Amino acid sequence: MAIPLVRFEGVRFAYGENDILRDVTLSVAAGQVVAIMGGSGSGKTTLLRLIGGQLKANAGRVEVDGEDIGALSESALYERRKKLGMLFQFGALFTDLSVFDNVAFPLRERTQLPESMIRDLVLMKLQAVGLRGAAQLMPAELSGGMARRVALARAIALDPRVMLYDEPFTGLDPISLTTIGSLIRELNDALGAASIVVTHDVAESLAIVDYVYFVAEGGVIAEGTPEAVRESSHPFVRQFIAGQKDGPLPFHKPAGAYAADLGLEVGRE
Amino acid sequence: MKRGMIDFWVGLFAVAGAVALLFLAIKVSSQSTLPAASTYSVSANFENIGGLKVRAPVKSAGVVVGRVTGIELDPNLYVAKVTLALDSRYHFSRDSSAQILTSGLLGEQYIGLEPGADDKNLEPGGRIAITSSAVVLEQLISRFLFSKAETAGEQTPTEHAQ
Amino acid sequence: MNNNGLVKLFARLGAPLTDRLIKLGFACRFFVSILRHSPTSLLRFQLTMREIWFAGVLSVLIIAVSGLFVGMVLALQGYETLVRFGSSSALGILVSLSLVRELGPVVGALLFASRAGSAITAEIGLMKATEQLAAMEMMAVNPIARVVAPKFWGGVLSMPLLAAMFSAMGIFGGYLIGVQLLGLDPGSFWSQMQSSVDFRGDVLNGVIKSVFFGVAISLIAVFEGYDAPPTAEGVSRATTRTVVTSALVVLALDFVLTAFMFTGM
Structure with a gap:
C-alpha cells in the first residue's frame, strides 16, 4: 500500500465524560476511496471532524499528509484545510449566493486569482458534475441531488488531497444516488486524492469503494475489501449488510423488564 | 439584490442618516457651549441668585454674550x-454691573x-463689583404687602380726622 | 485549590445561574474574537456594506413611520398638558428634547432589535443549522471574520443613523401636529426649540447612547445566532431570546447612561 494520506492511531475522543471513540486506528492511501460504516450515533461524523481539525482528539494521533492535525495552531490548521474538501450531508450551500458564487467562494476567499480565471475554473468544476447549465440558479431552485452535486463542485474547487463525504447518499432518489456514487469514484481517480465516505448506505458504497471500515462501540470492529466484507461471517457485519433488525446491535434499548414497566407485576402474587 | 443596488441603497441610507443628524444639529439644536478657547471668565458675587442655573445665558442689551459656568457659595462672605x-469678542468696562433678571x-x-463708563476693561479672571440680586417673588410680595399695610396704617388716622 | 469549591457553590445555587454565567463568559470571549477579526473583515468593506443594507436600509421604513407617529402623539399629549400652564409655545422643546435625548435612541433601538436583531440571529442560526458555518470552516474561511463580524459592524454602524432618523421624523411629526393642526406659530416653535436644545448636551449624548445600544443589540443578535442549537426549534428560540434580551439590556443600559450624563440642570 502507498503512503497513507490520512492515518488514525489509537484515537480516543469524548464529549465531556461520554466516550464517542475509544480506540480507532485506520489509514487511507492516495487514490483510495474508503467507506466508514456504522449505525447512527456511532461517531462516524466525529471521525470526519477530527480530520478537519474542528475537534481535537483526547488521545492518539490524527495525521493528514504526515502532519499531526491535533498539534497545529489555529492559523496553521486553516492553512492545512486547503488540502481538504468536504461534502456535507445536505450540501450546506450558502443560501444567499448563486450556484456560481458558491463554487467560486473558496477560490475567491483562499486564492488571489483574477476574476476571469476564477470564472473558467468554476465552469470547469461545474462541468465535472454536469451542472454548468445551472450556474446562475439559486440554491433554493435546486433539487436535493443537484444541490449535492453543486456542493461537490465547491468541495473540489481547490483540488484537495483528501475528500471527506458526510452521508453523501442520504435522502436521494435512486438516479441521483448512482450519479453521486460514480462522481465520488471519478473525481477521486481524477484528483489522485484519498476519499473517505461516511455512510450507512451499504449497496451503493460497496459498489464504489476500495476498502471498508465498520465502526461501532467506539472502535473499528471489522474491515476489509468489499468482496471480503460481503463474504464476512462477522455477526455485526452480517447484520449491517443484510439489514437485520436484531443482532449484535439490539433493536431494544437496554431497559428493565417490560412487564414490570407496565405495572404487570405477576411475580408478586 | 445586485451588488450595485446594495451600494446604491446603502449610500442613500448614509445620506439620509447624515441629513437627519444635520437637521438635529442645525435646525433643532444650537451650540450653546462656546468652545473654551474663545471665552474668558469673570466672576461676580450676588447676595441671592434666586433660581439661576449653570449654563444660563449672560445677555447684554438682550444679546447673548456668554454663559454661567459655575455657581458656588463663598464660605467667608456667605454670598x-x-x-x-x-x-x-466682547469686552466690558471694569465698572460694568451685573443683574439677575x-x-x-x-x-x-x-x-x-450693563456696561459702565470706565476706560479700562474687565480682565480675564476679574470681578464684576456692582451687582444686584435676583428678585425673589415671595420677598417681593411680602415687601409689597408690608408697605401696603404701612400706608394703610398711616392713612387711617387722617381719614378719621376729616 | 478552591476552584472546585467555587464551582460546587455555584452548582448548589442552581444550574440556571451557572448556565447563565457560562453563557456570559462565552459571550465575552466571542466579543473579543469578533474584535480580533474585525480589521480583516472591515478591510473588505463590501461585506459590511451588504449587512448595512440588511440591518439598516431594510429598517428605515419601520423606523421612519414609527418616529412620525411617536412625534405626533407626543405633540398631542404635550399640548394638552402645556396649554394648562399657558406655555403651549414650549411644545417644540418638549417634543424635541424627549425625542433627541430619550425616545429616539431607546424606541429606535427597541424597533431595531425586533426588526434587524431577530433577522441577524435567524440568519446566523440557520447557517449553523444547515452546516454552512461548518462548511466555511472546512474551506479554511473563518466564519467569524466572514459572517459574524460584518453583521456585527453592519448593526453598529446602522443604529445611530436610524436613531437620528427616528428623532428627525418625530420632530417633523410634532411640527405637523403643533403647527399645522393646532396652529402654533411656526417661528416660535422652531426658535424656542433651537434655543433650548443643546447640540453637545442633548443631540450628541443621544447619538452616544444609540452607539452603545447598537453595540449591545448587534452583539446579542450575532451571539444568540452563533450559540443557537442547530435545529429549527433552537433557531426560533434564539430569535425570541434576541428580542427579549436586547429590550432588557437596552433599557438597563439606558438608565446607566442617563445617570452618567445627568448633570442636574
Whole structure:
C-alpha cells in the first residue's frame, strides 16, 4: 500500500465524560476511496471532524499528509484545510449566493486569482458534475441531488488531497444516488486524492469503494475489501449488510423488564 | 439584490442618516457651549441668585454674550460666587454691573450685563463689583404687602380726622 | 485549590445561574474574537456594506413611520398638558428634547432589535443549522471574520443613523401636529426649540447612547445566532431570546447612561 494520506492511531475522543471513540486506528492511501460504516450515533461524523481539525482528539494521533492535525495552531490548521474538501450531508450551500458564487467562494476567499480565471475554473468544476447549465440558479431552485452535486463542485474547487463525504447518499432518489456514487469514484481517480465516505448506505458504497471500515462501540470492529466484507461471517457485519433488525446491535434499548414497566407485576402474587 | 443596488441603497441610507443628524444639529439644536478657547471668565458675587442655573445665558442689551459656568457659595462672605464665561469678542468696562433678571413672569433667569463708563476693561479672571440680586417673588410680595399695610396704617388716622 | 469549591457553590445555587454565567463568559470571549477579526473583515468593506443594507436600509421604513407617529402623539399629549400652564409655545422643546435625548435612541433601538436583531440571529442560526458555518470552516474561511463580524459592524454602524432618523421624523411629526393642526406659530416653535436644545448636551449624548445600544443589540443578535442549537426549534428560540434580551439590556443600559450624563440642570 502507498503512503497513507490520512492515518488514525489509537484515537480516543469524548464529549465531556461520554466516550464517542475509544480506540480507532485506520489509514487511507492516495487514490483510495474508503467507506466508514456504522449505525447512527456511532461517531462516524466525529471521525470526519477530527480530520478537519474542528475537534481535537483526547488521545492518539490524527495525521493528514504526515502532519499531526491535533498539534497545529489555529492559523496553521486553516492553512492545512486547503488540502481538504468536504461534502456535507445536505450540501450546506450558502443560501444567499448563486450556484456560481458558491463554487467560486473558496477560490475567491483562499486564492488571489483574477476574476476571469476564477470564472473558467468554476465552469470547469461545474462541468465535472454536469451542472454548468445551472450556474446562475439559486440554491433554493435546486433539487436535493443537484444541490449535492453543486456542493461537490465547491468541495473540489481547490483540488484537495483528501475528500471527506458526510452521508453523501442520504435522502436521494435512486438516479441521483448512482450519479453521486460514480462522481465520488471519478473525481477521486481524477484528483489522485484519498476519499473517505461516511455512510450507512451499504449497496451503493460497496459498489464504489476500495476498502471498508465498520465502526461501532467506539472502535473499528471489522474491515476489509468489499468482496471480503460481503463474504464476512462477522455477526455485526452480517447484520449491517443484510439489514437485520436484531443482532449484535439490539433493536431494544437496554431497559428493565417490560412487564414490570407496565405495572404487570405477576411475580408478586 | 445586485451588488450595485446594495451600494446604491446603502449610500442613500448614509445620506439620509447624515441629513437627519444635520437637521438635529442645525435646525433643532444650537451650540450653546462656546468652545473654551474663545471665552474668558469673570466672576461676580450676588447676595441671592434666586433660581439661576449653570449654563444660563449672560445677555447684554438682550444679546447673548456668554454663559454661567459655575455657581458656588463663598464660605467667608456667605454670598453666591457666580463664574461667567464671556465671548472674547466682547469686552466690558471694569465698572460694568451685573443683574439677575427673569425672562417673562415664569421664564428662566439670566444675567444682564450693563456696561459702565470706565476706560479700562474687565480682565480675564476679574470681578464684576456692582451687582444686584435676583428678585425673589415671595420677598417681593411680602415687601409689597408690608408697605401696603404701612400706608394703610398711616392713612387711617387722617381719614378719621376729616 | 478552591476552584472546585467555587464551582460546587455555584452548582448548589442552581444550574440556571451557572448556565447563565457560562453563557456570559462565552459571550465575552466571542466579543473579543469578533474584535480580533474585525480589521480583516472591515478591510473588505463590501461585506459590511451588504449587512448595512440588511440591518439598516431594510429598517428605515419601520423606523421612519414609527418616529412620525411617536412625534405626533407626543405633540398631542404635550399640548394638552402645556396649554394648562399657558406655555403651549414650549411644545417644540418638549417634543424635541424627549425625542433627541430619550425616545429616539431607546424606541429606535427597541424597533431595531425586533426588526434587524431577530433577522441577524435567524440568519446566523440557520447557517449553523444547515452546516454552512461548518462548511466555511472546512474551506479554511473563518466564519467569524466572514459572517459574524460584518453583521456585527453592519448593526453598529446602522443604529445611530436610524436613531437620528427616528428623532428627525418625530420632530417633523410634532411640527405637523403643533403647527399645522393646532396652529402654533411656526417661528416660535422652531426658535424656542433651537434655543433650548443643546447640540453637545442633548443631540450628541443621544447619538452616544444609540452607539452603545447598537453595540449591545448587534452583539446579542450575532451571539444568540452563533450559540443557537442547530435545529429549527433552537433557531426560533434564539430569535425570541434576541428580542427579549436586547429590550432588557437596552433599557438597563439606558438608565446607566442617563445617570452618567445627568448633570442636574
